[in-house]
Amino acid sequence: MLGLSSDATQDDIQKAYRRLAKKHHPDLNPGDRAAEEKFKQVSAAYDLLGDEEKRRRFDRGEIDAQGAERPRHRYYREYADAAADHPYASRTGFQDFADEDIFAQFFSRGGERFREVRMRGADLRFHLRIDFLDAVRGARRTLTLPDGASMNLNIPAGVEDGQVLRLRGKGAAGVNGGEPGDALIELEIGTHPFFSREGRDIHLDLPVTLDEAILGGKIEVPTPTGRVTMTVPAGANTGRTLRLRGKGVQGKPKGDELVHLKIVLPERIDPELEAFMRRWREQHRYDPRQAMGAA
Known part of the structure; x- marks a missing residue:
């Protein structure tokens, strides 16, 4: 789906998520139920895969797609190690999955249950350059989102360069009724002539x-x-x-x-x-x- 291997980095996953979330966002695909469903699935997958610890536990089979603990099972490969001539014996471990898309692998192991899971939407990050005096005095600005929507932003007096403002509920939509994520706006403050x-x-x-x-x-x-x-x-x-x-x-x-x-x-x-x-x-x-x- 994303062209990512199972050893994709967290940065790779985040970039892929942003690309797909923007592509399938409901606001950019009004009335397209398939795009809406795809957006929900991608957001749900990112909620799990975007957390390094959850991703490791999911890969080990310790938790399911909802993040719930799974009982430990023994798989055929464990028995295969005990008998080298067993028809399922293999020294390649799980290398046969190495070229699979990491999101597709996630869906195949738990995607069918997403319809039942309420998940919080992902946080979206933005960059905003503001005037020196706006940072000193405070200001109100309108921020245009990638999907063409806009939101009002109150800039408090005294903000500093690199400071991040959080707009609660202005991020990606939640999945199956879950609450939306937040919009995180990183500020860059311009200089002044004197x-x-x-x-x-x-x-x-x-x-x-x-x-x-x-x-x-x-x-x-x-x-x-x-x-x-x-x-x-x-x-x-x-x-x-x-x-x-x-x-x-x-x-x-x-x-x-x-x-x-x-x-x-x-x-x-x-x-x-x-x-x-x-x-x-x-x-x-x-x-x-x-x-x-x-x-």
Whole structure:
């Protein structure tokens, strides 16, 4: 059915399940009872085969298709080992099954009982890239599924890159009335042109003019929730950090925005400013690197 051998890895099984689940999903095959039945069988098989421990126990015959314990039986091969000339004797063990499809092997041993088994639907995984500010402030987005259906997604404020949001009951349909699985959405957070984030705090390198740094004053500062007015103290140096409380990551608790001042000179120094600085340097010369010593 899937072209998988009995030694298929869990990753192989998961990929095959996703492919078949998408192909036979009832939403993509409205009114097709055969596709619906196939989807139920594939989901039921994956519920067992997708669990490594259950798969090993099923292969050993310890549990049936429902996961229930089986009484131990002796098979003809056990008797065959006792007598080498027995017509059923063989040293190949179960190698004659090696090329069978692992799902088909599962169905042949217990598939007829799926009609009686209620099984939970499989979880479906999705990847969603969101804006930096959506992660900081929280947002509501509509997610389009592979089958064309859509679901609303509430993104809480403060989510982090790689975080997984679980939408209960939005996964694959259950089998024979079983509850549906969940949708698992892994988030990828984009970058921002001038904000960065550390925990629940937002960092911003803010350019200020020479006169703003020397004289101080009120200036407008961007924050994730809008522009606010901030006071720059007179004599502020490059690298000085000012804190805007509650203007970082929203939600509970709110973070702060840390504003790092950066003095920026005009692109062109006009003659008046140049002449002033020459006079000022002659009268007020100082060495800001003195503490570094001779090294």
